[in-house]
Amino acid sequence: MSSPDLYLGLISGTSAxxxxxxxxxxxxxCELVFGRTYPWDETLRARLIALGQGGEATSLDELGELDTTLARAFADAATQAIADSGTDRNQVRAIGSHGQTVRHRPESSAAFTWQMGDGNVIAERSGITTVADFRRRDVAAGGHGAPLMPAFHAAMLxxxxxxRAVLNLGGIANFTLLPRAGEVRGFDTGPANALMDAWYERHTGQAFDAGGAFAAxxxxxxxxxxxxxxxxxxALPPPKSTGREQxxxxxxxxxxxAVTVSPANVQATLLELSAITIADALRATQPGTARVLGCGGGVRNAALMARISANLPGVVVESTAAHGLDPDYVEAMGFAWLARETLAGRPGNLPSVTGAKGPRILGTVYPA
Incomplete structure (x- = not known):
């Protein structure tokens, strides 16, 4: 049998x-062999969103159990993906699991970032070497621990x-700036889908505004x-990062x-907020950008993509699909790549992006 040559990336982003x-x-x-999204249990998802928005846990026991529960869900997604793809598990060299961010405080006096989903549990349940907890080493080195995708974007795009600029439209929007020459930079620009999804769910009971129709x-x-x-x-300069807690x-x-604004008008305003802050950030940091490559769930929001394009006249705004990367799975692919870099003993962060004191090998390895 040939040596394992596949890596499995797992991520649940800000939108959960x-x-x-x-x-x-x-x-x-680089080849995406298989990609799929596995839904959260709705009760668990509601708890994750509440925590991510600044909610408090009632006890250490609750946090400990949540860490394990999330890890089991990640492990189950991994084993299901392997089964659904028809892949022999022995061909998977490692799992790279981002975990679920429940708090991100890189600028506090005791800086930290916390992604739940215990790698021990994932390795034990899947039987596959797992790399997890990617962000905390960068934070320990004085960085923001985010965004971490720019190294992968630079290698691929x-x-x-x-x-060029790669624009990830998850719950939070972030840019990777890829100049023809010079250092790669990256930073969060503010909300992308998180506010729109939360507002839409409150008023309709549905998880997201398909195509941006409600906003439109x-x-x-x-x-x-x-x-x-x-x-x-x-107005903060890069490096900077944010999340639901902000x-x-x-x-x-x-x-x-006390002002009354119709739900549809608030949705339209939140969409415009995302489009304007994205465009403003790009003009301020890389005004010569010729092409923006979009990925993440927001690429499916036609209204959002149209407003981003309208706010960036003269710039081509298109999906990463035009360059061979499925926009729905770029981040998951990135964490597969980061697991590969970690196991090879190579740094996964870019100090020019995160503000860390230097390159660092990211993550903790949990052997099978």
């Missing part, structure tokens, strides 16, 4: 809409012919938009105050 699993082969070129039915409230844009976080429904409600 499911566990993305990507089975990847990297030699002789950089061009010597034009300045409303009109941007310029007063509300102006208030949202005045949040000091948007941008959540209570934040929106605090800006609304």
């Amino acid at each position: 809409d499911g566990i993305d699993a990507a089975l990847v082969r990297f030699e002789p070129h 950089r061009s010597p012919d034009e300045d 039915s409303g009109t941007v409230d310029t007063g509300l938009l102006t208030q949202l844009l005045e949040d000091p976080w948007f 941008f959540h429904l209570r934040w929106v409600e605090s800006q609304l105050g």
Whole structure:
């Protein structure tokens, strides 16, 4: 039997809409062998979102049990993906599991980031060597621990012919700047889907606004938009990162105050907030960008993509699919790649992106 040459990446992002699993082969070129999203149990998902938005756990016991419960879900997604793809488990060299972020405080006096989903449990239940807890080493080295995808983006999508930017539209939006020459940079720009999803779910009971139809039915409230844009976080220079603990429904409600704005108009305003902050950030950091390559769930939101494009005249805005990477699984593929780098003893962070003191080998290895 040939030596194992596949890596399985797992991630549940800020939106917590499911566990993305990507089975990847990297030699002789990067190939997505299989990709699928496995849904969370709805009760568990609700708890994750509440924690991510600043909710508190009631006890250490609750946190410990949640860590194990999440790890079991990640392990089950991994084994199901392997089975669904028809792959021999022995061909999988390692699992790279991002875990679920429940708190991200890289700028606190005792900086930390916390991704739950115990790698011990994943390795034990799957029988496959697992690499997890990728972000904390970068934070320990003075970085933000995010974003971590720029190294992967640079390896796969950089061009010597034009300045590019990879735009990940998850719950939070982030850029990887890929200039023709010079250092790679990356940073979060603010909310992408997280606020829109939360607002839409509150008013319709559905998880997301398919295609941005609800937002398109409303009109941007310029007063509300102006208030949202005045949040000091948007003016911070890179490196910077954020999450649900910063941008959540209570934040929106605090800006609304006693003013009545229709739900559809709020949705339209939140979409415009994402589009404007994304475009503003790109103009401020890489004004010569010729092409933006979008990935993540927000690529499926036609209204959002149209508004981003409208705010970036002269820039080609397209999906990573045009360059051979399925936009739904770029992040999961990235964590498969990071697991590969860790096992090879190579750094996975870019200090120019995260602000860390230097390159670091990321993650903890849990042998099979």
